[in-house]
Amino acid sequence: MTHLPAMHRLYVTSTAPNPRRVLAFLAEKGVEVELVELDMGRREHYDPEYVARAGAPVIPALELENGEFLTESVAICRYVEALHPEPNLMGRDGLEAARIEMWQRRVEFGLLLPVGFVFRHSHPSMAGFENQVPEWAEANRPRVLAGLEMLDRRLSSAPFVAGERFTIADITAWLAIDFMRVTRIAPPEELEALRRWHARLADRPGFQRPARPARKQTAG
Ligand SMILES: N[C@@H](CCC(=O)N[C@@H](CS)C(=O)NCC(=O)O)C(=O)O
Structure with a gap:
Protein backbone atom coordinates (compact mmCIF):
# COMPACT_ATOMS: atom_id res chain seq x y z
CA MET A 1 0.00 0.00 0.00
CA MET A 90 -17.34 12.24 2.87
CA GLY A 91 -19.10 9.06 1.78
CA ARG A 92 -18.68 5.30 2.07
CA ASP A 93 -19.47 4.34 -1.52
CA GLY A 94 -19.55 6.04 -4.90
CA LEU A 95 -23.18 7.08 -4.72
CA GLU A 96 -23.03 8.42 -1.18
CA ALA A 97 -19.78 10.28 -1.93
CA ALA A 98 -21.42 11.87 -5.00
CA ARG A 99 -24.52 12.84 -3.03
CA ILE A 100 -22.43 14.44 -0.27
CA GLU A 101 -20.31 16.28 -2.81
CA MET A 102 -23.44 17.51 -4.60
CA TRP A 103 -24.76 19.06 -1.37
CA GLN A 104 -21.35 20.31 -0.35
CA ARG A 105 -21.03 22.16 -3.70
CA ARG A 106 -24.61 23.45 -3.56
CA VAL A 107 -23.93 24.91 -0.13
CA GLU A 108 -20.58 26.38 -1.15
CA PHE A 109 -21.91 28.06 -4.28
CA GLY A 110 -25.41 28.78 -3.01
CA LEU A 111 -24.60 30.09 0.46
CA LEU A 112 -20.96 30.32 1.55
CA LEU A 113 -19.83 32.24 -1.54
CA PRO A 114 -22.69 34.79 -1.48
CA VAL A 115 -22.10 35.38 2.25
CA GLY A 116 -18.41 35.88 1.48
CA PHE A 117 -19.20 38.34 -1.33
CA VAL A 118 -21.48 40.41 0.91
CA PHE A 119 -18.76 40.54 3.57
CA ARG A 120 -15.79 41.16 1.32
CA HIS A 121 -17.49 43.84 -0.78
CA SER A 122 -19.12 45.78 2.07
CA HIS A 123 -17.08 45.43 5.25
CA PRO A 124 -14.44 48.10 5.97
CA SER A 125 -12.00 45.47 7.26
CA MET A 126 -11.95 43.90 3.79
CA ALA A 127 -11.07 47.09 1.93
CA GLY A 128 -7.40 46.09 1.83
CA PHE A 129 -8.21 42.69 0.33
CA GLU A 130 -10.79 43.49 -2.33
CA ASN A 131 -11.46 46.06 -4.99
CA GLN A 132 -14.79 46.55 -3.24
CA VAL A 133 -17.91 46.83 -5.41
CA PRO A 134 -20.78 47.73 -3.04
CA GLU A 135 -23.36 46.82 -5.73
CA TRP A 136 -21.96 43.27 -5.78
CA ALA A 137 -22.45 43.05 -2.01
CA GLU A 138 -26.06 44.17 -2.41
CA ALA A 139 -26.64 41.78 -5.33
CA ASN A 140 -25.57 38.89 -3.12
CA ARG A 141 -27.90 39.59 -0.19
CA PRO A 142 -30.92 37.98 -1.90
CA ARG A 143 -28.71 35.09 -2.97
CA VAL A 144 -27.87 34.45 0.69
CA LEU A 145 -31.60 34.24 1.44
CA ALA A 146 -32.13 31.92 -1.53
CA GLY A 147 -29.34 29.69 -0.20
CA LEU A 148 -30.99 29.55 3.22
CA GLU A 149 -34.35 28.70 1.65
CA MET A 150 -32.73 25.90 -0.35
CA LEU A 151 -31.34 24.46 2.88
CA ASP A 152 -34.64 24.85 4.70
CA ARG A 153 -36.45 22.91 1.95
CA ARG A 154 -33.83 20.18 2.13
CA LEU A 155 -33.91 19.96 5.92
CA SER A 156 -37.70 19.72 5.89
CA SER A 157 -37.33 16.25 4.38
CA ALA A 158 -33.94 15.05 5.64
CA PRO A 159 -32.30 15.21 9.09
CA PHE A 160 -28.94 16.32 7.70
CA VAL A 161 -27.90 18.29 4.62
CA ALA A 162 -26.69 15.27 2.63
CA GLY A 163 -29.29 12.85 3.99
CA GLU A 164 -29.46 10.55 6.98
CA ARG A 165 -26.21 11.37 8.73
CA PHE A 166 -23.82 14.20 9.61
CA THR A 167 -21.27 14.93 6.86
CA ILE A 168 -18.92 17.60 5.55
CA ALA A 169 -21.96 19.26 3.91
CA ASP A 170 -23.33 20.03 7.40
CA ILE A 171 -19.98 21.52 8.39
CA THR A 172 -19.95 23.89 5.40
CA ALA A 173 -23.60 24.86 5.86
CA TRP A 174 -23.40 25.39 9.62
CA LEU A 175 -20.26 27.52 9.43
CA ALA A 176 -21.58 29.53 6.47
CA ILE A 177 -24.58 30.46 8.63
CA ASP A 178 -22.31 31.29 11.57
CA PHE A 179 -20.25 33.50 9.24
CA MET A 180 -23.41 35.44 8.30
CA ARG A 181 -23.11 37.44 11.51
CA VAL A 182 -20.43 39.59 9.85
CA THR A 183 -22.98 40.56 7.18
CA ARG A 184 -25.75 41.32 9.69
CA ILE A 185 -28.09 39.00 7.83
CA ALA A 186 -30.02 36.67 10.16
CA PRO A 187 -31.77 33.51 8.97
CA PRO A 188 -35.50 34.33 8.72
CA GLU A 189 -37.53 32.96 11.66
CA GLU A 190 -39.96 31.16 9.37
CA LEU A 191 -37.25 28.80 8.08
CA GLU A 192 -38.08 26.39 10.88
CA ALA A 193 -36.41 23.23 9.62
CA LEU A 194 -33.20 25.18 9.15
CA ARG A 195 -33.48 26.73 12.59
CA ARG A 196 -34.06 23.35 14.28
CA TRP A 197 -31.14 21.72 12.44
CA HIS A 198 -28.87 24.66 13.33
CA ALA A 199 -29.80 24.46 17.02
CA ARG A 200 -29.43 20.66 17.07
CA LEU A 201 -25.81 20.88 15.88
CA ALA A 202 -24.73 23.91 17.89
CA ASP A 203 -23.00 21.90 20.63
CA ARG A 204 -20.65 20.00 18.35
CA PRO A 205 -17.06 20.72 19.42
CA GLY A 206 -16.00 21.87 15.95
CA PHE A 207 -18.63 24.61 15.91
CA GLN A 208 -17.53 26.46 19.04
CA ARG A 209 -16.08 29.84 18.17
CA PRO A 210 -12.41 30.05 19.05
CA ALA A 211 -12.05 31.96 22.35
CA ARG A 212 -8.80 33.40 21.10
CA PRO A 213 -6.52 32.52 18.22
CA ALA A 214 -4.50 29.33 18.56
CA ARG A 215 -1.05 29.89 20.03
CA LYS A 216 1.35 31.44 17.57
CA GLN A 217 3.99 29.00 16.37
CA THR A 218 7.09 29.72 14.38
CA ALA A 219 7.23 27.89 11.09
CA GLY A 220 10.45 26.59 9.61
N1 LIG B 1 -11.52 27.86 -1.94
C1 LIG B 1 -10.65 28.07 -0.83
C2 LIG B 1 -10.91 29.43 -0.28
C3 LIG B 1 -9.94 29.81 0.81
C4 LIG B 1 -10.13 31.25 1.21
O1 LIG B 1 -10.72 32.06 0.51
N2 LIG B 1 -9.60 31.59 2.39
C5 LIG B 1 -9.65 32.95 2.85
C6 LIG B 1 -9.89 32.96 4.35
S1 LIG B 1 -11.46 32.26 4.76
C7 LIG B 1 -8.34 33.61 2.52
O2 LIG B 1 -7.33 32.95 2.49
N3 LIG B 1 -8.33 34.90 2.27
C8 LIG B 1 -7.11 35.59 2.01
C9 LIG B 1 -7.31 36.89 1.31
O3 LIG B 1 -8.43 37.21 0.94
O4 LIG B 1 -6.31 37.58 1.13
C10 LIG B 1 -10.89 26.98 0.23
O5 LIG B 1 -11.92 26.32 0.15
O6 LIG B 1 -10.05 26.77 1.10
Whole structure:
Protein backbone atom coordinates (compact mmCIF):
# COMPACT_ATOMS: atom_id res chain seq x y z
CA MET A 1 0.00 0.00 0.00
CA THR A 2 1.25 3.51 -0.81
CA HIS A 3 2.61 5.36 2.21
CA LEU A 4 0.64 8.54 2.79
CA PRO A 5 2.75 11.33 4.33
CA ALA A 6 1.56 12.39 7.77
CA MET A 7 0.17 15.84 8.47
CA HIS A 8 2.81 18.20 9.78
CA ARG A 9 1.23 21.62 10.30
CA LEU A 10 -2.04 23.35 9.48
CA TYR A 11 -1.89 27.07 8.70
CA VAL A 12 -5.05 28.85 9.76
CA THR A 13 -6.67 32.05 10.81
CA SER A 14 -8.88 30.30 13.30
CA THR A 15 -11.73 32.83 13.07
CA ALA A 16 -12.00 32.74 9.24
CA PRO A 17 -14.66 30.50 7.69
CA ASN A 18 -12.55 28.26 5.46
CA PRO A 19 -9.98 27.39 8.12
CA ARG A 20 -12.90 26.80 10.50
CA ARG A 21 -14.28 24.21 8.10
CA VAL A 22 -11.05 22.22 8.30
CA LEU A 23 -10.76 22.69 12.07
CA ALA A 24 -14.35 21.42 12.49
CA PHE A 25 -13.60 18.45 10.25
CA LEU A 26 -10.56 17.58 12.39
CA ALA A 27 -12.59 18.00 15.59
CA GLU A 28 -15.23 15.57 14.26
CA LYS A 29 -12.43 13.08 13.58
CA GLY A 30 -10.87 13.67 16.99
CA VAL A 31 -7.55 14.39 15.26
CA GLU A 32 -5.04 16.99 16.41
CA VAL A 33 -2.41 18.66 14.30
CA GLU A 34 0.07 21.43 15.04
CA LEU A 35 -1.52 24.76 14.20
CA VAL A 36 0.24 27.83 12.83
CA GLU A 37 -1.95 30.88 13.36
CA LEU A 38 -1.57 33.51 10.63
CA ASP A 39 -2.99 36.95 11.27
CA MET A 40 -4.90 37.74 8.07
CA GLY A 41 -5.44 41.32 9.21
CA ARG A 42 -1.68 41.79 9.30
CA ARG A 43 -1.41 40.05 5.93
CA GLU A 44 0.81 37.31 7.30
CA HIS A 45 -0.49 34.99 4.57
CA TYR A 46 1.21 37.30 2.04
CA ASP A 47 4.63 36.56 3.50
CA PRO A 48 6.69 35.63 0.39
CA GLU A 49 8.08 32.51 2.03
CA TYR A 50 4.60 31.29 2.93
CA VAL A 51 3.25 32.07 -0.56
CA ALA A 52 6.15 30.23 -2.17
CA ARG A 53 5.59 27.17 0.01
CA ALA A 54 1.79 27.11 -0.01
CA GLY A 55 1.54 28.14 -3.66
CA ALA A 56 -0.90 30.99 -2.98
CA PRO A 57 -1.67 33.67 -0.36
CA VAL A 58 -4.49 31.59 1.02
CA ILE A 59 -5.50 29.82 4.20
CA PRO A 60 -6.05 27.11 5.23
CA ALA A 61 -2.98 25.23 4.04
CA LEU A 62 -1.84 21.82 5.22
CA GLU A 63 1.88 21.07 5.24
CA LEU A 64 2.73 17.39 5.01
CA GLU A 65 5.76 15.70 6.53
CA ASN A 66 7.33 15.42 3.04
CA GLY A 67 7.16 19.21 2.61
CA GLU A 68 4.20 19.20 0.20
CA PHE A 69 1.43 21.73 0.82
CA LEU A 70 -2.27 21.20 0.20
CA THR A 71 -4.67 24.13 -0.04
CA GLU A 72 -8.45 24.17 -0.72
CA SER A 73 -10.43 23.23 2.37
CA VAL A 74 -12.24 20.29 0.80
CA ALA A 75 -9.02 18.86 -0.66
CA ILE A 76 -7.46 19.09 2.80
CA CYS A 77 -10.49 17.37 4.32
CA ARG A 78 -10.31 14.61 1.72
CA TYR A 79 -6.71 13.96 2.72
CA VAL A 80 -7.59 13.96 6.42
CA GLU A 81 -10.33 11.44 5.64
CA ALA A 82 -7.82 9.25 3.77
CA LEU A 83 -5.54 9.24 6.83
CA HIS A 84 -8.37 8.95 9.36
CA PRO A 85 -11.33 7.21 7.72
CA GLU A 86 -13.58 7.17 10.80
CA PRO A 87 -16.00 8.68 11.49
CA ASN A 88 -16.71 8.88 7.78
CA LEU A 89 -17.72 12.38 6.66
CA MET A 90 -17.34 12.24 2.87
CA GLY A 91 -19.10 9.06 1.78
CA ARG A 92 -18.68 5.30 2.07
CA ASP A 93 -19.47 4.34 -1.52
CA GLY A 94 -19.55 6.04 -4.90
CA LEU A 95 -23.18 7.08 -4.72
CA GLU A 96 -23.03 8.42 -1.18
CA ALA A 97 -19.78 10.28 -1.93
CA ALA A 98 -21.42 11.87 -5.00
CA ARG A 99 -24.52 12.84 -3.03
CA ILE A 100 -22.43 14.44 -0.27
CA GLU A 101 -20.31 16.28 -2.81
CA MET A 102 -23.44 17.51 -4.60
CA TRP A 103 -24.76 19.06 -1.37
CA GLN A 104 -21.35 20.31 -0.35
CA ARG A 105 -21.03 22.16 -3.70
CA ARG A 106 -24.61 23.45 -3.56
CA VAL A 107 -23.93 24.91 -0.13
CA GLU A 108 -20.58 26.38 -1.15
CA PHE A 109 -21.91 28.06 -4.28
CA GLY A 110 -25.41 28.78 -3.01
CA LEU A 111 -24.60 30.09 0.46
CA LEU A 112 -20.96 30.32 1.55
CA LEU A 113 -19.83 32.24 -1.54
CA PRO A 114 -22.69 34.79 -1.48
CA VAL A 115 -22.10 35.38 2.25
CA GLY A 116 -18.41 35.88 1.48
CA PHE A 117 -19.20 38.34 -1.33
CA VAL A 118 -21.48 40.41 0.91
CA PHE A 119 -18.76 40.54 3.57
CA ARG A 120 -15.79 41.16 1.32
CA HIS A 121 -17.49 43.84 -0.78
CA SER A 122 -19.12 45.78 2.07
CA HIS A 123 -17.08 45.43 5.25
CA PRO A 124 -14.44 48.10 5.97
CA SER A 125 -12.00 45.47 7.26
CA MET A 126 -11.95 43.90 3.79
CA ALA A 127 -11.07 47.09 1.93
CA GLY A 128 -7.40 46.09 1.83
CA PHE A 129 -8.21 42.69 0.33
CA GLU A 130 -10.79 43.49 -2.33
CA ASN A 131 -11.46 46.06 -4.99
CA GLN A 132 -14.79 46.55 -3.24
CA VAL A 133 -17.91 46.83 -5.41
CA PRO A 134 -20.78 47.73 -3.04
CA GLU A 135 -23.36 46.82 -5.73
CA TRP A 136 -21.96 43.27 -5.78
CA ALA A 137 -22.45 43.05 -2.01
CA GLU A 138 -26.06 44.17 -2.41
CA ALA A 139 -26.64 41.78 -5.33
CA ASN A 140 -25.57 38.89 -3.12
CA ARG A 141 -27.90 39.59 -0.19
CA PRO A 142 -30.92 37.98 -1.90
CA ARG A 143 -28.71 35.09 -2.97
CA VAL A 144 -27.87 34.45 0.69
CA LEU A 145 -31.60 34.24 1.44
CA ALA A 146 -32.13 31.92 -1.53
CA GLY A 147 -29.34 29.69 -0.20
CA LEU A 148 -30.99 29.55 3.22
CA GLU A 149 -34.35 28.70 1.65
CA MET A 150 -32.73 25.90 -0.35
CA LEU A 151 -31.34 24.46 2.88
CA ASP A 152 -34.64 24.85 4.70
CA ARG A 153 -36.45 22.91 1.95
CA ARG A 154 -33.83 20.18 2.13
CA LEU A 155 -33.91 19.96 5.92
CA SER A 156 -37.70 19.72 5.89
CA SER A 157 -37.33 16.25 4.38
CA ALA A 158 -33.94 15.05 5.64
CA PRO A 159 -32.30 15.21 9.09
CA PHE A 160 -28.94 16.32 7.70
CA VAL A 161 -27.90 18.29 4.62
CA ALA A 162 -26.69 15.27 2.63
CA GLY A 163 -29.29 12.85 3.99
CA GLU A 164 -29.46 10.55 6.98
CA ARG A 165 -26.21 11.37 8.73
CA PHE A 166 -23.82 14.20 9.61
CA THR A 167 -21.27 14.93 6.86
CA ILE A 168 -18.92 17.60 5.55
CA ALA A 169 -21.96 19.26 3.91
CA ASP A 170 -23.33 20.03 7.40
CA ILE A 171 -19.98 21.52 8.39
CA THR A 172 -19.95 23.89 5.40
CA ALA A 173 -23.60 24.86 5.86
CA TRP A 174 -23.40 25.39 9.62
CA LEU A 175 -20.26 27.52 9.43
CA ALA A 176 -21.58 29.53 6.47
CA ILE A 177 -24.58 30.46 8.63
CA ASP A 178 -22.31 31.29 11.57
CA PHE A 179 -20.25 33.50 9.24
CA MET A 180 -23.41 35.44 8.30
CA ARG A 181 -23.11 37.44 11.51
CA VAL A 182 -20.43 39.59 9.85
CA THR A 183 -22.98 40.56 7.18
CA ARG A 184 -25.75 41.32 9.69
CA ILE A 185 -28.09 39.00 7.83
CA ALA A 186 -30.02 36.67 10.16
CA PRO A 187 -31.77 33.51 8.97
CA PRO A 188 -35.50 34.33 8.72
CA GLU A 189 -37.53 32.96 11.66
CA GLU A 190 -39.96 31.16 9.37
CA LEU A 191 -37.25 28.80 8.08
CA GLU A 192 -38.08 26.39 10.88
CA ALA A 193 -36.41 23.23 9.62
CA LEU A 194 -33.20 25.18 9.15
CA ARG A 195 -33.48 26.73 12.59
CA ARG A 196 -34.06 23.35 14.28
CA TRP A 197 -31.14 21.72 12.44
CA HIS A 198 -28.87 24.66 13.33
CA ALA A 199 -29.80 24.46 17.02
CA ARG A 200 -29.43 20.66 17.07
CA LEU A 201 -25.81 20.88 15.88
CA ALA A 202 -24.73 23.91 17.89
CA ASP A 203 -23.00 21.90 20.63
CA ARG A 204 -20.65 20.00 18.35
CA PRO A 205 -17.06 20.72 19.42
CA GLY A 206 -16.00 21.87 15.95
CA PHE A 207 -18.63 24.61 15.91
CA GLN A 208 -17.53 26.46 19.04
CA ARG A 209 -16.08 29.84 18.17
CA PRO A 210 -12.41 30.05 19.05
CA ALA A 211 -12.05 31.96 22.35
CA ARG A 212 -8.80 33.40 21.10
CA PRO A 213 -6.52 32.52 18.22
CA ALA A 214 -4.50 29.33 18.56
CA ARG A 215 -1.05 29.89 20.03
CA LYS A 216 1.35 31.44 17.57
CA GLN A 217 3.99 29.00 16.37
CA THR A 218 7.09 29.72 14.38
CA ALA A 219 7.23 27.89 11.09
CA GLY A 220 10.45 26.59 9.61
N1 LIG B 1 -11.52 27.86 -1.94
C1 LIG B 1 -10.65 28.07 -0.83
C2 LIG B 1 -10.91 29.43 -0.28
C3 LIG B 1 -9.94 29.81 0.81
C4 LIG B 1 -10.13 31.25 1.21
O1 LIG B 1 -10.72 32.06 0.51
N2 LIG B 1 -9.60 31.59 2.39
C5 LIG B 1 -9.65 32.95 2.85
C6 LIG B 1 -9.89 32.96 4.35
S1 LIG B 1 -11.46 32.26 4.76
C7 LIG B 1 -8.34 33.61 2.52
O2 LIG B 1 -7.33 32.95 2.49
N3 LIG B 1 -8.33 34.90 2.27
C8 LIG B 1 -7.11 35.59 2.01
C9 LIG B 1 -7.31 36.89 1.31
O3 LIG B 1 -8.43 37.21 0.94
O4 LIG B 1 -6.31 37.58 1.13
C10 LIG B 1 -10.89 26.98 0.23
O5 LIG B 1 -11.92 26.32 0.15
O6 LIG B 1 -10.05 26.77 1.10
